[in-house]
Amino acid sequence: MAPDLLSQEHEVGNAAGASEDRSRGGLWARVSRIERVPIPALAALALIVIVFGLANSTFLTLANMQALADQSAIPVVLAVGMTFVILMGSIDLSVEGVVAATSMVSALLVINDRTHHHLGLWAVLISVAVGAGIGAVAGLSVTRLRIPSFLVTIGTWQIGIGIAQVLFGGQPPVVRDRELLSWALKTWLGMPRLAFVALAVVLLGLWVQHMTRFGRYAYVIGGGEDIARLSGIKVARFRTLAFIVAGACSGLAGVMATSRSGQGAVANGNGYLFLTIAGVVIGGTLLTGGRGGVLHSVVGVLIMVSITNGMILVGISPYVQQSVQGAIVVLAVTATLWRLRERLRVVK
């Protein structure tokens, strides 16, 4: 494990990418070992794009790209936050709960038909803070109370849903704030504004991953917490921070969901947990931690969203779509993790 960790650190630290001492195997084997860029996931995405593009000419039109960008924006933001948690070997199952809570919070704080607040941009910041707060509860429970993240975040998921339901009170608040609504309804350069929000989050995530101690230590902690601890890294502090980052991302996603649906609703978070985790894993970020990255997760989410979109365009019967989607996910994961399978075979 140790040499692995070292070489991986080497790559993360070096902009050069694949190192020369890895020349064993063919070109694909070498290329697929580059960990900075999610080559296998990108290959899977390219394959999906080609297949759907050939099967239906609308898939590659500008209009459909807009639709894909719009549908990917929220899960991409969620996946960026989730990436840091999973890189450290933890998991955050609370996304749907946090999105539900912050969707309600943001809807009630901007101009709406239930309350008289009109905090505008402050509502966004408060929602992100609420998300970060729920993330902090999870992070501190994991690091200070030593409860597995799997259990803690089921708890914070319920807390989020509970907050949302109290605020819901039987009737969804409909947003009347034109500024917030324009995020989902207006475009820049032909692309929905929500997609630019997601892009900004991705760039910020990449910067954090590569340029900050938090981002680089995430790999070390996920690769081997004991080694990280022996090296003097304050593991607990960084792990807590990862949950706060994930919570903040979910908080922002909650605001985006409010903007997109035009209302605050408990159901606004539905379906995002599977999409986010599947995206992160398909992208090549290991659930055991230490490998992957923000870019990987983004590509993974794009794969998931493209499959759903492409199947409707191609006209696959809704009765078999679920199975087709499952089969494609299995194939994509196999392609993405092929390299590891090879590695395991060698090791055994």
Add this chain to the structure above:
Amino acid sequence: MRRLPPTVIARSRRRAAVLSAAVVLTLTVAGCAGNGSGFTDAASGKGGTCDPKQVHLVQSGRGFENPYYVAVDAGARAFAKSVGLQNNYTWIASEGDSSKQLTQIQSLLAKYGRCTVLNVDPNDNSILPAIVTAVQRQNAWLVTQWNKPDGMTPATSSAHWVAHMSVDGVPQGYNTAKALFQAMGGKGNIVALEGILDNVPAQQRFAGLQKALKEFPQVHLLEAQTANWDQTQAQNVTQTFLTKYGDKINGVWSANDAMGLGAIEALKAAGKVGVVKVSSVDGLQQTIDDVKANNVGYVATTRSTGSVQGGFGLAIGYAAAIGKIDPAKEPAEHRAFYLTYQGIVTSQNAGSLPSPTDASGLNFNNIWSVVASPIGN
């Protein structure tokens, strides 16, 4: 993974209800002690002999994050008030968890005994036999909504399972589709958003759409996809339909309001709101507001059935508990039936209809007034 967790509202209400219920229990025990001879009647399958003032009413559904259950609760409360039992009413939220629902029902039965009237929306079919057994054991009274396993009916299983009521989705899907087609000028192309495909109301509503399509040969169904009753999924599917078919789409038929609202959001983003007409089923307040405003192309929804199901469900169970009716002697169509069709909401009548949570118009004098047609096995 369907509908989730602890509604804090429901929980705190439940706690309040449990406290008040504890008081009522003492009264009930005192009350029952007076006419002890009545106990055996209930067991033999005849109508109940409960003191009308000692009956405890229980309404069980998923949770208040779904406005439908807010309407159910409103109807149930209206009935409780009409018989002076507003302090003997408990709402319990299953939060989509079948085993939780069963546990809640068993606890309340243990507490209130044979004079409990339950109006239950079972979380799924498979849990119903266990609920019926629990009710029968206590000789209490049960009415069920929406879901029951095929081949199991009140008439053939137990006198204490007084009745089962559901809503026929065919006229709902049919009439909203007709309103949609008329708004489109009787011709053009539509896409359809279906509910969860193996769900009976989803199938019935879609059958209603197909029936309407036969009557409008100039209206074509381009494609039908499921969005699993979910607003976000419906928004994505509609967005994809819009890129696939572009300007060919003149209307969106949706099997429920949440998906219809998702379609509206997708149309807004595509700049086609008002141009493409939308119809759906359920009667959520938000949809009614859109239909009334008549500015986003939302043509029609159905009237909410929630308050009728909540109010009349309890009313029928209550009638059995106090011996006003003997379930075993009621005709089959009173034991398992579809509700009378409640009509649709269009821009013409949206302003004059009561809100879905306004149950003041319900008249409980004739409990069978809501029966439309029997449900077969």
